[in-house]
Amino acid sequence: MKYPSIYLLTCGIFISGTLMAQAPNPAAQANSNQGLVVTFLGTSGPSMSIERAESGTLIQAGSETLLIDCGRGVPERLVQAGIRGVDKVFLTHLHSDHTQGLPILWMSSWNSRSTKLSLWGPGTGADQPTGTVGLAQALSTAFATNTHIRRDLVEKWPAEKIIIDAHDIEEGVVYQNNGVTVTAFRVKHDPVTPTFGYRVDYAGHSVVVSGDTRPSDNLIQFSRGADVLIHEVFVQGGASLGGQVTGMATGMAAVTGMGTPAIAGPPDSAAGAGHAVAAYHTTPEEAADIFTKVAPKLAVFSHIAPNYVDPTDRTRAAGYKGPLQVAKDLMVITVGDTIVVK
């Protein structure tokens, strides 16, 4: 992997000209950090990859712990990171690779949460029959037997902690507490609409998570001045990251055209479906333009689709010259006066 000359990868990365000593466990030490700590729990789009869970980004800021999206494997990555008790989840949108870990998180942390599970995300739309509140209601119905047995009859687990406090959100500030502000902004993933990205601000520092989107001027506006911009990417025919190409990944290529060098064909063909999928994501070349316009202190690719490709060379070839990192599961970025990647 190539890195710009102003920062280096050793056991960690320094930028802003200062080498930071590596904490033994940055994620577990979030509360002593003056800025934000970002832990990548899942860095893939839809896949059954062992190396990359589906979308999930944990942001710790002071006493606040916020999870953005909860795809397949994200609850297990939380265990690997040694983080318990997550009770605030922000959904960018309702595709399964951003939501299907939610029932596992909700149920498995019933006793490690100090309170109910709070959930924010998009409401209903023209092609979106179920919003975030509806999703929570459906989960509660689906698991009603389990909830009844464990809450009322055998385990007697606390009733208030199994409640999902769900909110259908609009663009703007959606959460503010203990010096942390979470701002939702509209992005372009239609027909999945509404869809949001999130900006988290704390102690003069900020992290932006794009969610799934094609290039979005609104994202660029809401990312102004951000320390770290985490953006999705969709790569056709990219160089391999050396990761595992799973049966699911191969299957996705067959179904959607993901991973094929060229995508063309009628909408009802596999290649045509791939074209449709590509059309609501962002290419490395488009990301290069976005990163150049925003000029974050560090640009990061996550939600990498397909999960085994490396978007770096195409992003560099398209002209982005700033700091760039391709996320991997359990990578941690601390965002303070310096930015450290481990």
Ligand SMILES: [Zn+2]
């Ligand atoms: Zn996705």
Ligand SMILES: [Zn+2]
């Ligand atoms: Zn999506």
